[in-house]
Amino acid sequence: MWKWLHPYANPEVSYHFAGKLQVWLVRLTVVILSIGIIWALLFAPADYQQGESFRIFYIHVPSSILSMGIYLAMAIAAFCSLVWQFKLADASAAALAPIGAVITLIALITGSAWGKPMWGTWWVWDARLTSELILLFLYLGVIALHNAFEDKTLAGKAAGILALVGVINLPIIHYSVEWWNTLHQGATVSKFGKPAMAASMYWPFLWCFFGFACLVGAIACYRFKTELLARNSMRPWVIQLLTTKEVQ
Amino acid sequence: MHFHSVADFIAMGGYGFFVWLSYGVTVLLLVLLILASRADRKKIIRQIQQRQKRVAKLNQAAQAEANHQSVELQL
Numbered sequence: 001m002w003k004w005l006h007p008y009a010n011p012e013v014s015y016h017f018a019g020k021l022q023v024w025l026v027r028l029t030v031v032i033l034s035i036g037i038i039w040a041l042l043f044a045p046a047d048y049q050q051g052e053s054f055r056i057f058y059i060h061v062p063s064s065i066l067s068m069g070i071y072l073a074m075a076i077a078a079f080c081s082l083v084w085q086f087k088l089a090d091a092s093a094a095a096l097a098p099i100g101a102v103i104t105l106i107a108l109i110t111g112s113a114w115g116k117p118m119w120g121t122w123w124v125w126d127a128r129l130t131s132e133l134i135l136l137f138l139y140l141g142v143i144a145l146h147n148a149f150e151d152k153t154l155a156g157k158a159a160g161i162l163a164l165v166g167v168i169n170l171p172i173i174h175y176s177v178e179w180w181n182t183l184h185q186g187a188t189v190s191k192f193g194k195p196a197m198a199a200s201m202y203w204p205f206l207w208c209f210f211g212f213a214c215l216v217g218a219i220a221c222y223r224f225k226t227e228l229l230a231r232n233s234m235r236p237w238v239i240q241l242l243t244t245k246e247v248q
Numbered sequence: 249m250h251f252h253s254v255a256d257f258i259a260m261g262g263y264g265f266f267v268w269l270s271y272g273v274t275v276l277l278l279v280l281l282i283l284a285s286r287a288d289r290k291k292i293i294r295q296i297q298q299r300q301k302r303v304a305k306l307n308q309a310a311q312a313e314a315n316h317q318s319v320e321l322q323l
Contacts, residue, residue: 041257041271042249042250042251042257043249043250044250045250046250046261051261051262051263052260052261052262052263052264052267053260053261053263053266053267055260055267056266056267056270059270059271059274060270063274098281098284098285099281102277102278102280102281105277106273106274106277106278109270109273109274109277110270110273110274113266113267113269113270113273114266114270116266117263117266215278219281219282219285222285222286222289223285223288225289226285226288226289226292229289229292229293229296230292233292233295233296233299238296239296239300242293242296242297242300243297243300
């Protein structure tokens with residue numbers, strides 16, 4: 001496996017690979033997310049208790065799951081960067097942080113807009129909501145540390161340590177609905193085994209989830225390429241790439 | 249099709265404001281993220297290109313200086 005992975009440790013190879021991956025992920029996003037959103041808005045049934053407000057579910061839950069998934073990916077990348085000094089891992093951790101922050105903000109705002117009609121309040125300081133808010137602050141801290149140092153390696157180390165310490169928040173978010181009393185409902189789709197919902201609602205959810213995941217992947221590839229350019233700005237391949245042809 | 253009319257669809261069974269707020273904010277934030285990512289990329293590319301121009305100019309000046317000196321030595 002190492003032999004196979006080895007060429008991807010080369011930033012130039014990774015740059016072009018990320019470019020190709022990005023093109024495919026954009027295509028997949030357009031198809032999958034369109035199907036998911038149209039299904040969720042136009043064809044999925046209304047919930048028998050929550051009525052049409054249930055349609056917020058189709059962006060709230062994918063973004064909530066992704067907000068934690070992106071954090072885990074970022075923390076794994078930070079770990080590889082800290083332990084083995086993979087420069088590419090550091091670049092991908094830096095690329096993921098702003099995406100995670102935006103997805104977390106989407107999860108919080110859509111949750112708020114769902115909570116108002118269902119619970120009667122935009123916000124409560126309960127375990128689930130507060131721990132998700134802390135996740136947003138962790139992302140912001142990681143972004144701030146990445147930008148706090150001129151030296152990218154030093155910045156990556158500082159941000160990586162914060163990212164790793166923050167991993168403790170992930171199980172807290174996931175189990176918060178079981179450990180504490182909360183307005184937030186328990187797990188529906190991330191339960192192991194059978195999902196606790198009807199297939200007519202589960203399918204559009206799956207399309208939305210994978211659509212958002214592809215979108216996140218595409219933006220991650222795009223930002224990863226920028227990080228690679230910034231970290232290899234003196235390398236001949238970067239100079240050649242930026243002088244020979246018009247790059248976008 | 250779940251809805252019977254466009255007005256029905258907009259109203260979302262009385263939850264229109266909350267549903268469209270959610271979808272609107274999501275689209276807005278994702279568009280902002282993509283625009284910010286593009287601006288970052290353009291900034292980095294401009295920085296590298298500008299530095300490259302400066303390096304090329306310095307090299308040229310050094311070259312000219314070296315030529316000048318060799319001419320003086322020959323004289």
